[in-house]
Amino acid sequence: xxxxxxALSMLVAALIAGCSVSGQVMDGTLDHIKTSGTLNLGYRESxxxxxxxxxxxxxxxxxxxxxxxxxxxxxxxxxINLKLNWVPVTAENRLDMVAQxxxxxxxxxxxxxxxxxxxxxxxxxxx
Numbered sequence: 001x002x003x004x005x006x007a008l009s010m011l012v013a014a015l016i017a018g019c020s021v022s023g024q025v026m027d028g029t030l031d032h033i034k035t036s037g038t039l040n041l042g043y044r045e046s047x048x049x050x051x052x053x054x055x056x057x058x059x060x061x062x063x064x065x066x067x068x069x070x071x072x073x074x075x076x077x078x079x080i081n082l083k084l085n086w087v088p089v090t091a092e093n094r095l096d097m098v099a100q101x102x103x104x105x106x107x108x109x110x111x112x113x114x115x116x117x118x119x120x121x122x123x124x125x126x127x
Contacts, residue, residue: 030074033074033082033104037081038085040087041103041106042088042097042098042106043061043063043064043067043086043087043089044090044094047061049061051063058086061107067105071084087103089106
C-alpha cells in the first residue's frame with residue numbers, strides 16, 4: 001500500500017471513529033452541531049481534484065465527497081436534519097478559521113500525506 005493510500009485509509013478511519021456518538025454527554029463540536037443543526041465546512045477553492053467550485057458554484061471534489069459522507073454519518077448518529085455550510089478558505093487562513101470556530105474541519109489537501117494525519121488531529125482539537 002502506498003503512503004498516500006495508507007494516509008487516506010487512516011484519515012477515513014479517524015473520521016468514522018470520530019462520528020460515533022453514544023449515550024455519553026456530548027460536548028464541544030457535536031453539541032454545537034446538534035444544537036445549531038448546521039455544520040460549517042471549509043474548502044479550498046483552488047485544490048482540484050480535492051476541492052473546487054463545480055459548474056453550479058457549489059464545492060465538489062474528493063475531499064468534499066468525504067466530508068459530505070462523514071456529515072451524513074453525523075446526521076444519522078445525532079438524529080437531526082443537518083445543514084451543511086461550505087465556507088471558502090485559503091492556505092493562509094484555514095487554521096485560523098478552524099481556531100476561531102468559523103469552520104469545524106476543512107475539505108482540502110494539506111501538505112504531504114504524513115502531515116495530513118497530524119493536521120486532521122489539529123483541526124479536530126481546535127474545534
